[in-house]
Structures are given as C-alpha cells and as structure tokens.
Amino acid sequence: MSLGFLSSPEFQLLLSATARRPMLKSELDRRFVPDGYTADEIWEALTAIRRGQAFYGPIVEFTPEGVRKNWHTVPATLQYSLRQIARKTQRGSFLDLLISERAGCRFVTQYYIEEAVANLKHDGFETDYESVRAAIFGERACMTFAERLAVNFHSIMRDLPAYEELPFDESVIMRLYQDLTEGLSDEDLPAPGTVSLLDQHVVSARDNGVLDIIVATGNDLNTEPVQDPIMVSMLVNCHFWRLSPLPSCNNLMGCIASRFYLLKKGLPAFRFLPKTKILEDWSMGSSFSGSARYSLRESIVADGAATDWTAYYDSFMSIMLHMLQLMEESLANLKESDDLILARIAASDGFNHRQKTLLKRAVLAPETEFAISEHRAAHGIAYSTARTDFEDLVARGLLVRTTRATANVYLSAPDLRVSFARLIERSASEKAAL
Numbered sequence: 001m002s003l004g005f006l007s008s009p010e011f012q013l014l015l016s017a018t019a020r021r022p023m024l025k026s027e028l029d030r031r032f033v034p035d036g037y038t039a040d041e042i043w044e045a046l047t048a049i050r051r052g053q054a055f056y057g058p059i060v061e062f063t064p065e066g067v068r069k070n071w072h073t074v075p076a077t078l079q080y081s082l083r084q085i086a087r088k089t090q091r092g093s094f095l096d097l098l099i100s101e102r103a104g105c106r107f108v109t110q111y112y113i114e115e116a117v118a119n120l121k122h123d124g125f126e127t128d129y130e131s132v133r134a135a136i137f138g139e140r141a142c143m144t145f146a147e148r149l150a151v152n153f154h155s156i157m158r159d160l161p162a163y164e165e166l167p168f169d170e171s172v173i174m175r176l177y178q179d180l181t182e183g184l185s186d187e188d189l190p191a192p193g194t195v196s197l198l199d200q201h202v203v204s205a206r207d208n209g210v211l212d213i214i215v216a217t218g219n220d221l222n223t224e225p226v227q228d229p230i231m232v233s234m235l236v237n238c239h240f241w242r243l244s245p246l247p248s249c250n251n252l253m254g255c256i257a258s259r260f261y262l263l264k265k266g267l268p269a270f271r272f273l274p275k276t277k278i279l280e281d282w283s284m285g286s287s288f289s290g291s292a293r294y295s296l297r298e299s300i301v302a303d304g305a306a307t308d309w310t311a312y313y314d315s316f317m318s319i320m321l322h323m324l325q326l327m328e329e330s331l332a333n334l335k336e337s338d339d340l341i342l343a344r345i346a347a348s349d350g351f352n353h354r355q356k357t358l359l360k361r362a363v364l365a366p367e368t369e370f371a372i373s374e375h376r377a378a379h380g381i382a383y384s385t386a387r388t389d390f391e392d393l394v395a396r397g398l399l400v401r402t403t404r405a406t407a408n409v410y411l412s413a414p415d416l417r418v419s420f421a422r423l424i425e426r427s428a429s430e431k432a433a434l
Contacts, residue, residue, distance in 0.1 A: 003045065008034040014046060021077040022311040024298065047303060050310075055227055057235065072309040074228075077293075081317035082228045088324045089262075089269040095324070096269040098331045102338075102364045109136060111327075112157055115274035116150040119251040122241070122276070124190035125149070137367075145188045152180050153252055157259065157271055164263050168218035170211050176256055177246055189248035210245040218261045229265040231313070233258040237275075251276065272327070278319055291322035338363055341417060344424055354379050354389050359398065359420075362412035370399070370410040396423060 005011050014032035017023060028039050050073050057070040074082075088095055113132050120127050125146035134140055135147035142148040156179055166172045181189065213222070217235050220226045227235075239245070240254030259271035282288070283296045292315040293299075299311040345351065345359050354375070361368050376386040390410045393399040397419040399410045413419055 005034045005037050005042070006045065010034045011042065011045075014042065015049070018046065018050065018073075019075055021075050022293070022299075022314045024294070024301065024311065047308070050308075051303075051306075054308075055223060055231075057238075069306040070309055071306055072313055074231075075310065075314065078310070078314045078317055081314070081321045082230050084321050085230055085270070085317065085324060086228075086267060088321075088328065089267045089273070091266050091268055093269060095272075095328055095331065098335055099269060099272055102334075109133075109154070111272050111274045112136070112154050113150070114277040115255060116153045116252070118274070118276040118280050119153075119255050120146050120149060121280075122251040123249050145184055148183050149180065149249065149252065152182055153256070156180060156256055160256075160259060160263055160271055161268060163260060168257075168261060168264060169215055172260075173211065173214070173253070173257060176260070177249070177253055180249060180252060180256065186247065191248065210239070210243045213243070214239045214245060214257070218257070229262060229267065230270070230317070233262050233265075233270075234313070236261050273320055273324060275320065278323060279316070282316070282319060288319045288322050291318050292316075293318065341420060345420070348424065348427075350423070350427060352389070354381070355393060358389065358393065362399065362416055366412040366416070368412065369404070371407065373407075398423075 010032050011034060014023075014028075017032070025039070025043050028043055033039050033042050051071060054071040054073050087093065090096065113129055113136060116136075117127060117129055117132055120132075125144075127144065127146035127150070131144070131147060132150040135142045135151050136154045142151060156176065163172065163176070214236060216222045217232060217239060220232060222235070223232065226232075237254040237258040240250045240257060244250050246253055255276060262268075262270045278288075279296075282292065285295070287295075294311050294315050296312070296315075299315050301308040301311060341363055342360055345356055345363075348356075351359065357378075358370060358375070361370075370390065372383065372386045372390065375381075375389065376383060379386070390399060390401070390408075394401050394410065398413055398416055400413050401408055401410055403409065
C-alpha cells in the first residue's frame with residue numbers, strides 16, 4: 001500500500017483531530033479520507049502512528065494467551081481532564097480544605113459507602129448501601145464479614161494521611177491489608193480472582209512477583225516516560241484486580257493502594273472520589289449528564305492482539321472531573337450553611353469561648369465524641385468547669401449525653417441547627433422585650 005497520503009491535507013487533519021480528542025473508526029468520515037484510499041487503509045496507518053506514540057501497560061508478562069495487550073495515547077482532552085482533576089484534589093484545594101475541616105461528616109462518608117459497596121461486590125461479597133451505612137455510622141454492630149470490611153475500609157481511608165510518610169513498598173501494602181482484614185480470619189474471606197468490571201481474564205499470579213510489579217509501578221519505575229500520577233494510580237488499581245496478588249479483597253486493596261499512591265503525590269482529596277462506583281454506573285449505561293464522550297463498551301477499542309484504551313481513559317477522566325465538580329458544588333452549599341451558623345455562634349454572647357469551640361466542631365463534624373478529660377486538657381480547666389460547659393449545652397438542646405464504657409461522652413444533638421436557631425430567636429425576642 002502506498003503511503004503517499006500521509007502528507008495529504010485530509011490525513012493531516014485527521015492527525016490534528018486525534019491529537020485533540022479520541023476518535024472511533026465509526027467517526028472516520030470523508031473529511032479524513034483522501035481520494036483513492038479506503039477508510040480501512042487510513043485507519044490502519046493512523047493506528048500505527050498512534051501506537052508509536054503510546055504508553056503500554058507494564059504487566060504484559062503476566063497476560064495469558066488470548067488476552068489483549070493494552071496501550072493508550074494522551075490527547076489534549078485527556079490532558080485537560082487530568083490537570084483539572086489534579087487541581088481540584090491537590091493539597092490545599094477548596095475540596096481538600098473543606099473536607100479536612102469536616103472530617104468524618106456524613107456528606108463525605110456517603111462516598112466511602114458507595115465505593116466500599118462497589119468494591120465489596122467485585123470482591124465476592126453481597127451487601128447493600130443501607131447495611132454498610134448502619135455499620136459505619138455505628139447504629140449497630142457489624143452483622144456480616146462484608147460490613148466489618150466496610151468499617152475497616154472506612155477507617156483506613158479516613159486516616160490515610162497517617163500513612164503518607166511511609167514508603168510505597170510491600171511491607172506497607174501488607175500492613176494496609178492487615179488493617180483492612182482486621183477481625184476476620186482467612187476462612188471468612190473469599191478466594192481471589194473475582195471477575196472485574198473490565199476484564200474477564202483475571203490472572204492468578206501471586207507466586208510470580210506481582211507485588212514487586214505493583215511496588216515498581218507505585219514508585220514510577222514501570223512506565224517510560226513516567227506518566228501522569230493519576231494515570232499511574234489507575235495502573236496500580238488495575239494490577240490488584242487483574243493480578244490478584246493478595247489472598248482476598250484485591251478490589252478494595254486496589255482502591256486503597258491507588259489512593260495511597262496519590263496521597264504521596266500530593267493529591268489527598270482524590271480518595272473521596274468513588275471511582276469504582278462511577279465505573280460501575282458507567283457500565284450500566286449512565287452518561288453522567290453527557291460528560292462521557294463514549295459508552296464504556298464502545299470506549300474500549302480492540303486492535304488486533306491489543307486494546308486501545310485512549311477513549312476509555314478520556315471518557316472516564318471526564319466523568320470523574322464531572323463528579324468532582326458536583327462534589328464541590330455540594331460542599332460549597334454545605335459551607336455556606338455552616339458559615340452562617342458558625343458566624344452566629346461566634347457573635348453570640350450566650351456561650352463562653354470554650355463552648356464556642358465545642359459547638360464549631362459539633363457543626364462541622366457531627367459524629368465527634370467529646371470527652372470531659374480532653375476538654376479539660378485542651379483548656380487547662382478544672383473538672384467541674386469542663387463538666388459545666390457540657391451540661392449547659394445539653395440543657396440547651398445542643399449536645400446529648402451518652403456513655404462509653406464507664407465515662408460520659410457528649411455528641412452533637414441530631415437537630416443541633418434547629419435548636420441553635422431557636423435559641424438565637426428566643427434571645428433576640430428577650431432583648432427586644434427589655
């Protein structure tokens with residue numbers, strides 16, 4: 001076949017178009033096909049050029065016969081999504097600061113629950129959102145192995161910054177696995193190798209140094225040149241669910257390890273994004289308000305003995321960016337509401353400065369358990385003074401008292417905002433009457 005068309009205006013236009021965004025063969029119209037050539041000939045040449053610029057998956061040595069090898073390019077649209085996702089999830093971003101300030105609040109927990117349920121399903125467990133929610137919120141004791149794993153997963157993800165200074169190595173991965181499976185025995189857990197959302201060929205390679213491959217990827221040693229950190233995190237996650245390096249829970253561990261990698265890259269807020277749940281919804285046909293250019297099925301493009309994942313990554317990153325924007329909007333609305341009540345607390349002369357500190361935390365993190373001993377230590381006050389601070393807030397309906405073991409602890413009242421608004425209104429009425 002003559003390659004004289006490579007310098008033609010039509011083919012140059014095609015190269016320019018695919019540098020901007022992914023393109024499927026079905027979109028190859030006459031604008032891109034020079035006279036005298038077929039669409040198949042043009043597509044074959046385009047694919048050869050793109051593959052020469054591509055990134056390849058580093059785990060081909062573990063790929064069984066008949067399973068396609070993976071590659072992708074990085075068009076401008078994908079580069080844009082990656083930059084925006086990094087900007088929104090980096091340390092000090094609007095999302096990071098708001099979530100950190102509200103650590104443990106139920107808005108954020110919703111995303112952990114959805115991600116935990118999705119990963120548990122693909123690790124071979126049966127559970128549902130409400131069961132996991134009840135266990136994580138402490139409304140009842142864990143009743144199933146899946147709920148125990150979900151609670152452990154939630155704890156790890158909330159406290160993940162505590163691991164940040166640790167190396168991405170096998171010992172830390174195994175420590176995270178032990179934390180995830182704490183309270184469970186090997187008999188409680190299903191065997192590895194459950195089918196993933198994307199690949200029917202799951203490779204059992206635990207005896208072939210797979211953790212070494214994962215550790216190398218997590219230390220940026222498996223791609224040349226080094227890829228964008230978010231793309232590397234996708235590889236880390238993929239290695240777990242495809243290669244099953246651990247005795248069980250490889251999907252959950254892939255989620256944890258990939259977020260651990262991104263935390264070390266300075267993108268802590270990414271861990272709040274329910275990536276597996278998004279992928280699951282996409283596979284069920286959700287277009288996420290048109291943010292995905294292609295469906296999941298059409299975005300994974302078979303190419304002979306290989307698979308071009310460019311359209312997949314481009315669409316998936318666009319979806320995740322869309323979900324981050326929705327998360328920002330929700331948190332912005334929450335912040336507006338919180339700022340209003342916090343300003344009213346700060347301006348109120350009905351509380352001392354210690355009580356205002358307690359109320360601020362009760363608003364931002366309603367699940368916080370306040371203890372008299374911690375309050376005494378923080379402010380250097382007597383036990384009786386500390387207890388009076390709490391009991392006064394209980395009497396006003398702003399906190400509730402309960403017990404843990406033999407000690408009293410105090411929690412945010414379920415209707416704290418309503419009770420506080422009533423107090424303010426009553427105070428204003430009393431002042432007006434004077």
